[in-house]
Amino acid sequence: xxxxxxxxxxxxxxxxxxxxxxxxxxxxxxxxxxxxxxxxxxxxxxxxxxxxxxxxxxxxxxxxxxxxxxxxxxxxxxxxxxxxxxxxxxxxxxxxxxxxxxxxxxxxxxxxxxxxxxxxxxxxxxxxxxxxxxxxxxxxxxxxxxxxxxxxxxxxxxxxxxxxxxxxxxxxxxxxxxxxxxxxxxxxxxxxxxxxxxxxxxxxxxxxxxxxxxxxxxxxxxxxxxxxxxxxxxxxxxxxxxxxxxxxxxxxxxxxxxxxxxxxxxxxxxxxxxxxxxxxxxxxxxxxxxxxxxxxxxxxxxxxxxxxxxxxxxxxxxxxxxxxxxxxxxxxxxxxxxxxxxxxxxxxxxxxxxxxxxxxxxxxxxxxxxxxxxxxxxxxxxxxxxxxxxxxxxxxxxxxxxxxxxxxxxxxxxxxxxxxxxxxxxxxxxxxxxxxxxxxxxxxxxxxxxxxxxxxxxxxxxxxxxxxxxxx
Ligand code: QVM
Ligand code: CO
Numbered sequence: 001x002x003x004x005x006x007x008x009x010x011x012x013x014x015x016x017x018x019x020x021x022x023x024x025x026x027x028x029x030x031x032x033x034x035x036x037x038x039x040x041x042x043x044x045x046x047x048x049x050x051x052x053x054x055x056x057x058x059x060x061x062x063x064x065x066x067x068x069x070x071x072x073x074x075x076x077x078x079x080x081x082x083x084x085x086x087x088x089x090x091x092x093x094x095x096x097x098x099x100x101x102x103x104x105x106x107x108x109x110x111x112x113x114x115x116x117x118x119x120x121x122x123x124x125x126x127x128x129x130x131x132x133x134x135x136x137x138x139x140x141x142x143x144x145x146x147x148x149x150x151x152x153x154x155x156x157x158x159x160x161x162x163x164x165x166x167x168x169x170x171x172x173x174x175x176x177x178x179x180x181x182x183x184x185x186x187x188x189x190x191x192x193x194x195x196x197x198x199x200x201x202x203x204x205x206x207x208x209x210x211x212x213x214x215x216x217x218x219x220x221x222x223x224x225x226x227x228x229x230x231x232x233x234x235x236x237x238x239x240x241x242x243x244x245x246x247x248x249x250x251x252x253x254x255x256x257x258x259x260x261x262x263x264x265x266x267x268x269x270x271x272x273x274x275x276x277x278x279x280x281x282x283x284x285x286x287x288x289x290x291x292x293x294x295x296x297x298x299x300x301x302x303x304x305x306x307x308x309x310x311x312x313x314x315x316x317x318x319x320x321x322x323x324x325x326x327x328x329x330x331x332x333x334x335x336x337x338x339x340x341x342x343x344x345x346x347x348x349x350x351x352x353x354x355x356x357x358x359x360x361x362x363x364x365x366x367x368x369x370x371x372x373x374x375x376x377x378x379x380x381x382x383x384x385x386x387x388x389x390x391x392x393x394x395x396x397x398x399x400x401x402x403x404x405x406x407x408x409x410x411x412x413x414x415x416x417x418x419x420x421x422x423x424x425x426x427x428x429x430x431x432x433x434x435x436x437x438x439x440x441x442x443x444x445x446x447x448x449x450x451x452x453x454x455x456x457x458x459x460x461x462x463x464x465x466x467x468x469x470x471x472x
Contacts, residue, residue, distance in 0.1 A: 040465015082118025
């Protein structure tokens with residue numbers, strides 16, 4: 001099979017502003033007026049050596065502005081200590097899977113002055129206290145100017161919550177106007193604190209705290225109307241190792257499937273914590289939704305893998321030079337039904353198809369819903385990277401697909417058509433790498449049937465990124 005996706009991992013040093021992209025096919029819907037902002041790594045090659053992993057690359061912001069049938073494009077690196085050091089020819093800060101060379105003394109000193117992290121927030125874009133921020137899993141959001149994409153700086157919270165790790169996937173309760181996230185505090189006894197942050201505020205409030213001796217690597221979590229739920233995959237770390245091993249962050253984690261999978265369930269109003277458990281070992285990055293069924297049962301839907309091999313798959317060496325059998329690990333959309341009172345967990349496959357980077361119409365978060373959009377795998381056991389856009393019907397298990405040979409889409413972002421009721425009445429925005437020309441384009445699909453609406457060409461490549469957000 002010919003796979004030419006490598007351009008998606010090439011550095012993109014060119015920062016441009018293009019007032020009007022060429023619309024190569026179709027036309028933008030007249031109602032579509034807003035901005036898609038995306039984040040992702042755009043530089044891996046250093047003066048000496050290369051970063052190890054897809055999650056390590058230097059953050060670049062991308063902005064697609066849509067109005068009056070036109071699309072403009074701007075991209076800019078996030079201006080951070082990590083980026084400046086690399087421009088000066090040195091790697092000075094820890095990334096997900098790459099560490100600079102350091103003495104033990106320096107490592108420990110840095111641990112306590114908190115400068116091991118160079119603010120390379122390359123995962124997603126959010127909004128905190130009215131500011132647009134780039135976010136990653138170290139709780140130091142980096143504010144930037146929405147128009148110019150110029151970096152403003154690390155956004156400070158005004159509270160006393162402490163923790164070293166969080167997610168780049170906060171949840172939002174649009175009625176209560178609060179955001180939720182967790183903050184992991186490493187210690188002899190580590191804890192995951194669930195906090196809420198009112199819109200417009202910098203003051204987080206601790207809702208409840210679950211403890212863990214060996215914290216799990218959890219890239220996202222779920223909220224239902226009543227609970228915040230942490231699905232603790234058995235990819236776990238001994239916090240001492242993180243402090244002393246001298247290995248990059250993720251290499252300190254161990255796959256311990258015999259632990260099974262624990263769920264920490266925090267009551268959003270009382271802060272009470274209960275635990276549930278299954279002997280089955282699962283791993284995943286992305287929760288899809290969670291819905292309360294009756295009083296004390298939660299249906300939690302998530303893209304899962306039977307193990308954490310996917311983390312290895314995303315090393316650049318594996319992606320770019322791996323042997324032909326180095327294919328994308330199989331995933332599925334699975335529903336875990338949790339009985340909060342008894343701690344019992346059962347689960348079943350909802351959609352038996354491989355994909356990741358799932359999105360829903362977020363108005364349906366915590367509510368009964370039907371559709372998931374994701375970055376899909378055309379052929380299990382053959383594709384190395386996601387190469388389709390899929391739409392899942394979680395009730396029937398039906399899969400719809402958009403695909404095009406040698407075109408590599410990313411995360412599909414759903415935008416609802418204003419003033420409509422149907423869950424899937426809207427468009428999907430997707431940045432696709434066209435590996436036949438080594439350039440990218442913004443693809444608009446009708447979310448109902450995945451038919452093409454328009455394509456707007458960027459005259460250079462947009463490296464494969466992670467997440468984005470649409471703002472009106
Ligand atoms: C120290 C550290 C880091 O889908 C994309 C996922 C991306 C995830 C990323 C980029 C995670 C990065 C995590 C850089 C962790 C840094 C932590 C949390 C604890 C400190 O003690 C040590 C700086 C290595
Ligand atoms: Co993510």
